[in-house]
Amino acid sequence: MSEKKRALLSVSDKTGLPGFAKQLVDNGYELVSTGGTKRVIEEAGLPVLSVSDVTNFPEIMGGRVKTLHPAVHSALLAKRDNEVHMDQLRKLELDTIDVVVVNLYPFQQTIAKPDVTEADAIENIDIGGPTMLRAAAKNFHDVVVVVDPADYEAVADALQNDGLSVDMRKRLAGKVYRHTANYDAAIAAYFTERTEDDYPETYTATFEKVQSLRYGENPHQTAAFYKQANAEGATLSNAKQLNGKELSYNNIQDANAALEIVQEFKKPAAVAVKHMNPCGVGTGTKLFEAYQKAYEGDPISIFGGIVAVNQEVDLLTAEKMKEIFLEIIIAPKFSQEALDILTTKKNLRLLEVEWTKNSKNAHKLTSVSGGLLVQDTDEGNLDSVDLQVATDREPTEQEMEDLKLSWQVVKHVKSNAIVVAKADQTLGIGAGQMNRVGAAKIALEQAAAKAKGAVMASDAFFPMPDTVEAAAEAGIKAIIQPGGSKRDQDSIDACNKHGIAMVFTGMRHFKH
Numbered sequence: 302m303s304e305k306k307r308a309l310l311s312v313s314d315k316t317g318l319p320g321f322a323k324q325l326v327d328n329g330y331e332l333v334s335t336g337g338t339k340r341v342i343e344e345a346g347l348p349v350l351s352v353s354d355v356t357n358f359p360e361i362m363g364g365r366v367k368t369l370h371p372a373v374h375s376a377l378l379a380k381r382d383n384e385v386h387m388d389q390l391r392k393l394e395l396d397t398i399d400v401v402v403v404n405l406y407p408f409q410q411t412i413a414k415p416d417v418t419e420a421d422a423i424e425n426i427d428i429g430g431p432t433m434l435r436a437a438a439k440n441f442h443d444v445v446v447v448v449d450p451a452d453y454e455a456v457a458d459a460l461q462n463d464g465l466s467v468d469m470r471k472r473l474a475g476k477v478y479r480h481t482a483n484y485d486a487a488i489a490a491y492f493t494e495r496t497e498d499d500y501p502e503t504y505t506a507t508f509e510k511v512q513s514l515r516y517g518e519n520p521h522q523t524a525a526f527y528k529q530a531n532a533e534g535a536t537l538s539n540a541k542q543l544n545g546k547e548l549s550y551n552n553i554q555d556a557n558a559a560l561e562i563v564q565e566f567k568k569p570a571a572v573a574v575k576h577m578n579p580c581g582v583g584t585g586t587k588l589f590e591a592y593q594k595a596y597e598g599d600p601i602s603i604f605g606g607i608v609a610v611n612q613e614v615d616l617l618t619a620e621k622m623k624e625i626f627l628e629i630i631i632a633p634k635f636s637q638e639a640l641d642i643l644t645t646k647k648n649l650r651l652l653e654v655e656w657t658k659n660s661k662n663a664h665k666l667t668s669v670s671g672g673l674l675v676q677d678t679d680e681g682n683l684d685s686v687d688l689q690v691a692t693d694r695e696p697t698e699q700e701m702e703d704l705k706l707s708w709q710v711v712k713h714v715k716s717n718a719i720v721v722a723k724a725d726q727t728l729g730i731g732a733g734q735m736n737r738v739g740a741a742k743i744a745l746e747q748a749a750a751k752a753k754g755a756v757m758a759s760d761a762f763f764p765m766p767d768t769v770e771a772a773a774e775a776g777i778k779a780i781i782q783p784g785g786s787k788r789d790q791d792s793i794d795a796c797n798k799h800g801i802a803m804v805f806t807g808m809r810h811f812k813h
């Protein structure tokens with residue numbers, strides 16, 4: 302058995318490979334490698350053996366079998382302080398492998414390609430790589446395992462100095478198992494999606510860290526932000542921050558809520574959010590008009606709020622936005638003039654989100670103590686409902702427009718939710734109340750005199766006519782709600798009595 306220390310390198314991502322390989326050679330390691338990796342090491346002018354020299358077995362099946370050999374795995378798994386293990390190695394004339402540098406076939410990147418074939422995806426499932434990584438990580442006391450090129454420098458430094466501490470070896474091993482778990486979760490998801498098994502026996506989603514956060518919802522809580530693998534389109538995890546302080550935990554939640562609401566609208570829209578509920582929503586033919594309406598919808602609550610818009614922020618809108626204290630502005634784009642104006646506010650966070658495609662977020666995950674609730678995201682919208690007029694009077698064209706806006710907003714308000722709106726603008730929002738008439742009272746009180754001639758939306762049906770009575774008293778002219786209560790007729794009768802038009806959507810939008 303040779304006294305020489307050995308390192309096995311087999312990487313798909315060749316970033317930093319020649320430099321790290323050289324440091325290993327300089328530290329007295331003999332290098333062993335697979336096809337493409339070996340070529341790169343040779344091109345760097347370094348001595349390297351082929352895995353086949355160790356296994357006495359060729360790489361076959363186009364690379365499906367190259368390192369999957371007992372000579373490799375015995376060398377990785379032998380415990381150096383176990384006489385039996387070492388004796389067995391000696392008898393089989395095998396050498397130990399002391400460092401393993403492996404990263405895997407790019408499965409996730411392959412399936413993200415729009416024209417990927419199943420055959421391509423399957424060929425990119427790495428088998429030999431994870432097997433070596435897992436073996437080396439299990440034997441971390443004796444084998445150093447490196448899965449991430451970002452660790453090359455620290456490992457090379459440690460090897461050159463006192464060697465790797467047990468702590469560092471353990472950290473590298475932990476990283477390996479997280480890496481292979483993440484990799485397998487992506488493969489599992491690929492098969493799950495293709496077998497229409499929406500809620501399988503285990504739920505194996507994994508997430509990648511975007512950033513550590515200074516604290517959580519409150520300063521005494523720790524927190525970090527993770528993104529879903531392959532999250533696409535208009536999502537917070539893909540947002541580009543152009544200005545301002547680092548995002549906080551609450552910022553991310555609120556910005557996400559604002560982004561989800563503004564995506565409801567096709568025409569220019571602006572949404573202001575406070576504590577995950579909209580406080581002002583406006584639409585218009587131009588963004589300036591939409592923002593102005595969102596602002597006027599509740600000029601008090603928008604202060605210190607988060608605003609999302611669905612159009613490029615232009616100079617005029619930026620000047621208006623600059624007038625008050627906003628925490629964050631989210632937009633598909635900011636014009637240069639808008640940026641020049643808004644970046645004069647050092648702390649104002651500006652987020653640009655890719656608007657080319659909508660985020661693919663099939664499942665909504667909510668943690669509960671000791672568990673996880675999984676459901677489809679609520680993608681129900683006006684295209685998926687069949688609006689039915691339940692009353693004697695039909696809504697006018699303008700009322701119908703306002704009803705649609707209020708319905709698009711109420712979907713995103715914490716239940717029980719009521720939204721009052723008029724002329725492309727919300728006027729009052731009652732959120733998160735334990736009874737529906739309570740939510741209505743808050744929304745109507747906020748709308749005050751403006752409620753006269755306005756419309757109202759309710760996220761769920763009216764179990765009794767008290768909300769209609771409150772609406773009538775405030776001067777509401779039309780109502781939109783799911784319908785479906787045993788006592789719908791009582792609410793219909795109350796509407797007819799007061800000349801209110803009422804429309805049923807047949808779809809509820811609870812949000813907890």
Ligand SMILES: NC(=O)c1ncn([C@@H]2O[C@H](COP(=O)(O)O)[C@@H](O)[C@H]2O)c1NC=O
Pocket residue numbers: 311312313314334335336337338339364365366367368369403404405406426427428429430431
């Ligand atoms: N089949 C095997 O025995 C095997 N051993 C290592 N690999 C992978 O092959 C890749 C490196 O290949 P190459 O050195 O030829 O570029 C690495 O991502 C490594 O994880 C293998 N490939 C797939 O399973």
